[in-house]
Amino acid sequence: MNTPAMSSPKGRLFLVPAPLDFMCDTQAPLPQVMPEGSLLIAAQLSHWVCENAKSTRALLKRIAVVHPLACVLQDQRIVELPLQVHKKGDHAAGLDTSGLLAPALQGHDMGLVSEAGMPAVADPGSSLVRAAHDAGVEVIPLVGPCSLLLALAASGLNGQQFAFQGYLPQDAAQRAQRIQSLEKHALKTGETQIFIETPYRNQALLTALLGSLQDNTRLCLAADVSLAKMKIHSLKVADWKKKGQVPDKHSPVVFAFGP
Amino acid sequence: MNTPAMSSPKGRLFLVPAPLDFMCDTQAPLPQVMPEGSLLIAAQLSHWVCENAKSTRALLKRIAVVHPLACVLQDQRIVELPLQVHKKGDHAAGLDTSGLLAPALQGHDMGLVSEAGMPAVADPGSSLVRAAHDAGVEVIPLVGPCSLLLALAASGLNGQQFAFQGYLPQDAAQRAQRIQSLEKHALKTGETQIFIETPYRNQALLTALLGSLQDNTRLCLAADVSLAKMKIHSLKVADWKKKGQVPDKHSPVVFAFGP
Numbered sequence: 001m002n003t004p005a006m007s008s009p010k011g012r013l014f015l016v017p018a019p020l021d022f023m024c025d026t027q028a029p030l031p032q033v034m035p036e037g038s039l040l041i042a043a044q045l046s047h048w049v050c051e052n053a054k055s056t057r058a059l060l061k062r063i064a065v066v067h068p069l070a071c072v073l074q075d076q077r078i079v080e081l082p083l084q085v086h087k088k089g090d091h092a093a094g095l096d097t098s099g100l101l102a103p104a105l106q107g108h109d110m111g112l113v114s115e116a117g118m119p120a121v122a123d124p125g126s127s128l129v130r131a132a133h134d135a136g137v138e139v140i141p142l143v144g145p146c147s148l149l150l151a152l153a154a155s156g157l158n159g160q161q162f163a164f165q166g167y168l169p170q171d172a173a174q175r176a177q178r179i180q181s182l183e184k185h186a187l188k189t190g191e192t193q194i195f196i197e198t199p200y201r202n203q204a205l206l207t208a209l210l211g212s213l214q215d216n217t218r219l220c221l222a223a224d225v226s227l228a229k230m231k232i233h234s235l236k237v238a239d240w241k242k243k244g245q246v247p248d249k250h251s252p253v254v255f256a257f258g259p
Numbered sequence: 260m261n262t263p264a265m266s267s268p269k270g271r272l273f274l275v276p277a278p279l280d281f282m283c284d285t286q287a288p289l290p291q292v293m294p295e296g297s298l299l300i301a302a303q304l305s306h307w308v309c310e311n312a313k314s315t316r317a318l319l320k321r322i323a324v325v326h327p328l329a330c331v332l333q334d335q336r337i338v339e340l341p342l343q344v345h346k347k348g349d350h351a352a353g354l355d356t357s358g359l360l361a362p363a364l365q366g367h368d369m370g371l372v373s374e375a376g377m378p379a380v381a382d383p384g385s386s387l388v389r390a391a392h393d394a395g396v397e398v399i400p401l402v403g404p405c406s407l408l409l410a411l412a413a414s415g416l417n418g419q420q421f422a423f424q425g426y427l428p429q430d431a432a433q434r435a436q437r438i439q440s441l442e443k444h445a446l447k448t449g450e451t452q453i454f455i456e457t458p459y460r461n462q463a464l465l466t467a468l469l470g471s472l473q474d475n476t477r478l479c480l481a482a483d484v485s486l487a488k489m490k491i492h493s494l495k496v497a498d499w500k501k502k503g504q505v506p507d508k509h510s511p512v513v514f515a516f517g518p
Contacts, residue, residue: 015412032296033402037287089419091449091518121411121418130415130477133493141409143292143485149408150400152380153274156389159380160348163422163450190350191422218389226402234392259350 011104013132015125016042016111017118017144018059020226020252030062033226038142042111043067047103048078051114051124059113077103081124090120090127098131105135116252118146122164122196148194151222151254154232155192158258162192170201172208179212183257187217192258202247205255210244213237218258223251270363272391274384275301275370276377276403277318279485279511289321292485297401301370302326306362307337310373310383318372336362340383349379349386357390364394375511377405381423381455407453410481410513413491414451417517421451429460431467438471442516446476451517461506464514469503472496477517482510 019034021027030039043063050056056078060069069076084095104110114123118141132139152159165182169175182193197205202223209219215238222232229251235244237257247253278293280286289298302322309315315337319328328335343354363369373382377400391398411418424441428434441452456464468478474497481491488510494503506512 015409028296031294033294035290035292035294035403037291089417091417118408118412120413120415121408123418126415126418129413130493133415139413139415139491139493140489141413141484141491143402143404143409144294145402146405146408149377149380149405150402153377154379154388154398154400156379156385156392156398158348158350159382159385160425161423164420166419225400230399232398232400234389234398 009107010137011106011108011110012138012140013101013104013129014041014045014109014111015119015129015139015141016045016113017142017146018055018113018116020116020145020147022055022058022116024227027062028228030066033145035143038144039063039066041142044070045109045111046070046076047108047110048076049100049110049112049125049128050078050080051119053078053080055115056113081128085124085127090124095127096131097127098135100128101131101135101137104132104137116147118144121146122148122166145226147222147225147252147254150225151220151232151256152192152194154222155220155256156234157192157218157220157256158190159192161190162194165193165195167197168195168205175208176212179209183213183217186258190259192256194254194256196252196254199252200249202249202251202253206244206247209255209257210237210241213257220256221247222254222256223247225254268366269396270365270367270369271397271399272360272363272388273300273304273368273370274378274388274398274400275304275372276401276405277314277372277375279375279404279406281314281317281375283486286321287487289325292404294402297403298322298325300401303329304368304370305329305335306367306369307335308359308369308371308384308387309337309339310378312337312339314374315372340387344383344386349383354386355390356386357394359387360390360394360396363391363396375406377403380405381407381425404485406481406484406511406513409484410479410491410515411451411453413481414479414515415493416451416477416479416515417449418451420449421453424452424454426456427454427464434467435471438468442472442476445517449518451515453513453515455511455513458511459508461508461510461512465503465506468514468516469496469500472516479515480506481513481515482506484513
């Protein structure tokens with residue numbers, strides 16, 4: 001995987017992680033959170049499938065600071081995943097994204113990238129990865145930041161059994177019911193429950209969690225993971241009620257709870 | 260998080276990922292899979308809690324090639340997590356590991372490290388992380404490789420909802436029952452099921468999966484993730500039966516399936 005030379009006539013699909021600071025005013029140099037190995041490979045690619053073309057160009061500009069790109073920004077082929085994939089999720093949308101693999105079938109290595117973190121994890125892209133396997137295109141994930149994983153490790157919750165639930169329902173009654181059902185499952189099995197929320201609803205979700213969870217359940221809020229302003233708090237619900245801090249409405253937060 | 264200067268009288272607990280090649284004869288340089296930011300911080304630490312002291316010393320020797328260590332290997336304080344934590348899992352063991360945090364309470368930054376990958380994820384250590392939160396010791400996860408996450412991203416399975424199940428039962432009847440119950444849940448909810456096995460049982464687990472799963476279910480085997488010899492195959496069960504490759508009995512494999 002380390003050499004850019006092609007061993008088969010087909011190109012490969014590299015999963016290129018992106019730093020988690022794409023919304024921030026100040027950004028640390030990429031080597032802070034991206035291995036040299038990942039940056040070198042990303043710099044050699046010039047065919048991209050992405051969540052958002054603008055943020056992909058911004059990422060390429062940051063990579064160019066560290067390593068010269070294979071070609072200038074204007075010549076990079078950057079194609080966005082179809083909108084349906086974003087809205088419904090890759091497999092629920094039932095879309096065929098195999099057409100996006102044309103460059104790989106013509107022998108070009110390609111990169112899949114999302115706005116932040118690992119593509120195809122809590123982000124669109126898995127339909128393209130699936131199409132790559134089906135087309136015999138080798139899939140190579142590169143190491144980089146992933147907020148879910150960093151949050152789980154830092155939560156003090158069970159990391160030997162866990163589930164990522166995506167977003168909880170927005171309707172208050174449905175959300176409370178879902179929280180209680182997940183908590184029941186977590187207390188029975190020991191499985192850590194992980195989920196995310198749109199930042200401006202962080203506060204509402206925390207209120208809902210404190211209103212629904214049992215006092216003895218441990219709740220972790222991991223905000224701005226991997227950034228300089230990162231804050232990770234893991235407390236029992238009873239202690240959150242006493243001294244918990246309200247998450248910022250602009251910060252991406254990973255929520256997790258369990259026994 | 261970037262500066263080694265202490266902002267409080269307490270030290271911090273850094274979660275230091277390790278490369279996934281600790282069992283390999285040939286090892287790539289650490290910058291291949293570890294960000295400069297993580298390596299710089301790890302090099303500055305001299306108090307460690309770990310899964311295995313020998314592999315921690317081996318990791319420190321590899322870090323020393325890239326950055327000078329805070330002190331020579333002989334002076335590094337390396338303490339292993341208690342054996343019960345390994346055997347039963349951190350929270351099932353019900354152990355109090357807070358005593359291991361003594362250096363942090365005295366003002367020393369500490370590192371938690373496992374043999375491979377992210378500590379406290381599919382590996383021991385979460386009881387120490389929990390104790391750190393309870394003692395007011397700041398917990399800072401560093402970016403690095405994690406086989407579960409890389410395998411999930413590269414599987415083409417649903418990355419917006421997934422569960423890590425740890426190990427499946429060894430008893431054949433119980434294992435078949437568990438596989439079928441997980442598949443039923445996966446097909447109903449769309450949740451990807453992820454699990455691991457001891458390498459010498461890879462072949463037996465694959466046989467059990469092919470014997471229990473439905474032909475239309477997609478099964479991914481991700482072997483030697485992040486290494487040069489990495490092999491990731493994602494096929495429907497019917498295709499595994501026709502052309503699937505038997506995993507090597509020495510390779511760590513992440514298994515995943517879903518609709």
